[in-house]
Amino acid sequence: QKEVEQDPGPLSVPEGAIVSLNCTYSNSAFQYFMWYRQYSRKGPELLMYTYSSGNKEDGRFTAQVDKSSKYISLFIRDSQPSDSATYLCAMSAKGFQKLVFGTGTRLLVSP
Amino acid sequence: NAGVTQTPKFQVLKTGQSMTLQCAQDMNHNSMYWYRQDPGMGLRLIYYSASEGTTDKGEVPNGYNVSRLNKREFSLRLESAAPSQTSVYFCASSFTDQPQHFGDGTRLSIL
Numbered sequence: 134q135k136e137v138e139q140d141p142g143p144l145s146v147p148e149g150a151i152v153s154l155n156c157t158y159s160n161s162a163f164q165y166f167m168w169y170r171q172y173s174r175k176g177p178e179l180l181m182y183t184y185s186s187g188n189k190e191d192g193r194f195t196a197q198v199d200k201s202s203k204y205i206s207l208f209i210r211d212s213q214p215s216d217s218a219t220y221l222c223a224m225s226a227k228g229f230q231k232l233v234f235g236t237g238t239r240l241l242v243s244p
Numbered sequence: 245n246a247g248v249t250q251t252p253k254f255q256v257l258k259t260g261q262s263m264t265l266q267c268a269q270d271m272n273h274n275s276m277y278w279y280r281q282d283p284g285m286g287l288r289l290i291y292y293s294a295s296e297g298t299t300d301k302g303e304v305p306n307g308y309n310v311s312r313l314n315k316r317e318f319s320l321r322l323e324s325a326a327p328s329q330t331s332v333y334f335c336a337s338s339f340t341d342q343p344q345h346f347g348d349g350t351r352l353s354i355l
Contacts, residue, residue: 137286139286141284167343169346174348174349175348175349176248176334176336176346176347176348176349177287177334177346178346179343179344179345182343221286221287223287228340228341229338229340229341229342229343229344230275230277230292230294230338230340231289231292231302232287232289232344234286234287234288235286236284236285236286237286
């Protein structure tokens with residue numbers, strides 16, 4: 134079993150929809166949680182990061198962490214075609230150095 | 245603002261050939277990393293360098309060597325390439341207490 138599980142998708146939604154992307158993990162020591170966006174043939178780009186539990190909001194994006202359930206989510210409001218990409222979750226027990234990545238969820242937002 | 249620059253962008257090798265992938269960052273980051281990304285496997289850490297003059301193994305170091313040439317540059321060497329090393333290789337950098345920033349990758353095929 135992988136330490137971090139992420140549904141590969143693709144997840145197809147119409148423009149304007151609210152998108153929910155999720156990861157589950159097995160290591161209870163994880164405390165740092167990140168979401169990266171990766172466009173085709175590009176490198177991952179950091180979207181948001183959180184420490185421990187709770188929510189964090191940045192524009193149309195909201196990250197949630199539920200440590201009791203070992204479950205993290207990224208919500209995208211008013212989704213746009215430009216949001217079409219692969220979304221990677223990443224996490225670590227200590228700092229930002231030794232990250233464990235999910236395999237990514239491919240999101241397609243149609244006009 | 246270049247960020248993390250990887251060269252080359254594409255390369256095809258024959259089994260047994262050697263090659264060095266180059267990475268340079270202009271953000272004055274102290275830590276640098278090499279990952280490989282394979283379908284269904286996510287990003288996996290090959291080696292990292294927490295600071296100039298130090299290198300450490302990651303999850304999948306076998307078949308690779310690294311050199312932290314100076315604070316800006318971190319190279320990855322394949323001494324005798326094998327088809328199993330066909331992958332997309334990403335370099336990343338960060339400050340110790342900040343998330344990682346990625347380059348756009350090197351696509352490597354080994355025949």
